[in-house]
Amino acid sequence: MASDRRRSPRSIRPDVTVLPELPPRIAAIFLICFDVKAGYTVKWKRAIPEGLHNVREDLVYFVHQQYAGISAFINHPAAESERNALMIAVGVLVPLSYGRLGKAWRHTAKLKELARSLADDSDNTDPLSAYWETHQLSEDTVSPPDSPSGSIASLKTPVRDVYARHRALSDATALLTSKQSLAPYHPALSLPEFLDTFGPLVFQLYRAALLRKRILLVGEAPVEESCNFVYDLALLSSLPQSLLPLLPATASAALRPRPLFSIGIHDMPYIASLSYPAVSDPDSCWIACTTDRVLSLKPELYDVLVNLPPAYSKHAPDQSTHQPQEIALITYFRRLTTQIFTVVSDVIARQDENAGVTESALVPESNGSSIDADGDSALDTALSSTEPLLPSSSSRNLLDEDDIITITSSDMTEMGLDTWSVSDRAFVEELVHIWWGRKAQVHGARINCCGIAYHGVPASTYLNKNCRRL
Numbered sequence: 001m002a003s004d005r006r007r008s009p010r011s012i013r014p015d016v017t018v019l020p021e022l023p024p025r026i027a028a029i030f031l032i033c034f035d036v037k038a039g040y041t042v043k044w045k046r047a048i049p050e051g052l053h054n055v056r057e058d059l060v061y062f063v064h065q066q067y068a069g070i071s072a073f074i075n076h077p078a079a080e081s082e083r084n085a086l087m088i089a090v091g092v093l094v095p096l097s098y099g100r101l102g103k104a105w106r107h108t109a110k111l112k113e114l115a116r117s118l119a120d121d122s123d124n125t126d127p128l129s130a131y132w133e134t135h136q137l138s139e140d141t142v143s144p145p146d147s148p149s150g151s152i153a154s155l156k157t158p159v160r161d162v163y164a165r166h167r168a169l170s171d172a173t174a175l176l177t178s179k180q181s182l183a184p185y186h187p188a189l190s191l192p193e194f195l196d197t198f199g200p201l202v203f204q205l206y207r208a209a210l211l212r213k214r215i216l217l218v219g220e221a222p223v224e225e226s227c228n229f230v231y232d233l234a235l236l237s238s239l240p241q242s243l244l245p246l247l248p249a250t251a252s253a254a255l256r257p258r259p260l261f262s263i264g265i266h267d268m269p270y271i272a273s274l275s276y277p278a279v280s281d282p283d284s285c286w287i288a289c290t291t292d293r294v295l296s297l298k299p300e301l302y303d304v305l306v307n308l309p310p311a312y313s314k315h316a317p318d319q320s321t322h323q324p325q326e327i328a329l330i331t332y333f334r335r336l337t338t339q340i341f342t343v344v345s346d347v348i349a350r351q352d353e354n355a356g357v358t359e360s361a362l363v364p365e366s367n368g369s370s371i372d373a374d375g376d377s378a379l380d381t382a383l384s385s386t387e388p389l390l391p392s393s394s395s396r397n398l399l400d401e402d403d404i405i406t407i408t409s410s411d412m413t414e415m416g417l418d419t420w421s422v423s424d425r426a427f428v429e430e431l432v433h434i435w436w437g438r439k440a441q442v443h444g445a446r447i448n449c450c451g452i453a454y455h456g457v458p459a460s461t462y463l464n465k466n467c468r469r470l
Helices: 002-006 104-120 126-135 169-175 187-198 201-210 224-236 241-246 249-254 265-273 293-297 326-362 373-386 392-402 409-415 422-436
Strands: 028-035 057-064 067-077 085-095 215-218 258-262 286-290 304-307 405-407 440-442 446-449 452-455 467-469
Touching: 028 067, 028 126, 057 085, 057 104, 057 224, 067 104, 085 104, 104 126, 187 201, 187 224, 187 326, 201 215, 201 224, 201 304, 201 326, 215 224, 215 293, 224 258, 224 286, 224 326, 241 326, 265 293, 326 405, 326 409, 326 422, 405 422, 409 422, 422 440
Parallel strands: 215 286, 215 304, 258 286, 405 440
Antiparallel strands: 028 085, 057 067, 057 258, 067 085, 446 452, 446 467
16 A cells, blocks of 8 residues: 555654644645546546556646646445445645645645545545645645755855745755655655666656656556656756856746646647747646556657556565665755756856957957057058958858867766767757757767777777777
């Protein structure tokens, strides 16, 4: 059961201190029941993905307009008149004002409890009314912050007010100590499973998300783990706000990819209406999961398709009581992102500065107050005599060549990337194009063998006792 899995030794440890926090205010609460004749009788179809009738219980995340939704699904045994099964889901909507999911996971435990009680007596909606009265959204209520730690804004480089936002997990993790951990039912608790599931492919997914590709995860029910993986990938590929001064103003809106969580066939018109992925339009850079394999037959809707393995094909979970890995994984990828973007920004700034110096050297300075009449005429004569030899188009071509950003093998090494990898070089070139709108050329490592230079190939292919690696 999902609740039992959350209580595994990996999730609850005796040395972890978790401070109680109130769940966010809710904008709506809903109950979905399955009717044997009419099917699901509530319009919130995305709260019930395809295939949930095959599982006992599940937890579903989804996004509806400016709200994040979470629903707890229960498949309860029933009488023959109900086809031996009573399937209901209880869920809430919370504003997307905080983080990627509006901290909706803080309602998980209570929603599961409500779903179980309503499975026993679906006509008794008094618990729903009481829960709504307690947590309903009002104008004078504000959701609590993501972390009990103090504000981290004072530790960062000041940025414009337009970039101001409420803190999320990416900010709060910088202040977490070894004795602190994530709240119960937090989606990021699945990061170790995310790493175990994808293995080395985590870096390929991380790069695709960093390039703001449209990523679709296709799997089977239950969808709780798939939704958690969407959250994990969006979290690992988010950019720290400290990188804002290094990015163009048009790229500031795409610091985070947009997690859509669970989607279905009913979402196809909306997905198709989104523009081609661009950092200037954060809505077009999304990550989602689905159990409707029809979506995988529409390649125009996505850039990267990931087929998740079924649950029975996975390795047994690690039950060792080691230290939490979630914060370490977040910190590692956050540092890697900062390192890559900082190096690329430094390379662009350095080359633009050199190009500016070259351009100023090509343009002669003229000041009528400091040059006499003879000097002016001599300058005019010199310019007129060189015009046919150096037309203005040549200067433009020279500046166009300067627009190509050259990334050296030492720059690649400083980013923590492989100078011999073709995919790494292609990744950096596309990264520069996506985030800075510039054309880049990566010069990979090379070796000299018998007087022949080999570029961008594995060193072990040509390296021998007669070869010298440069």
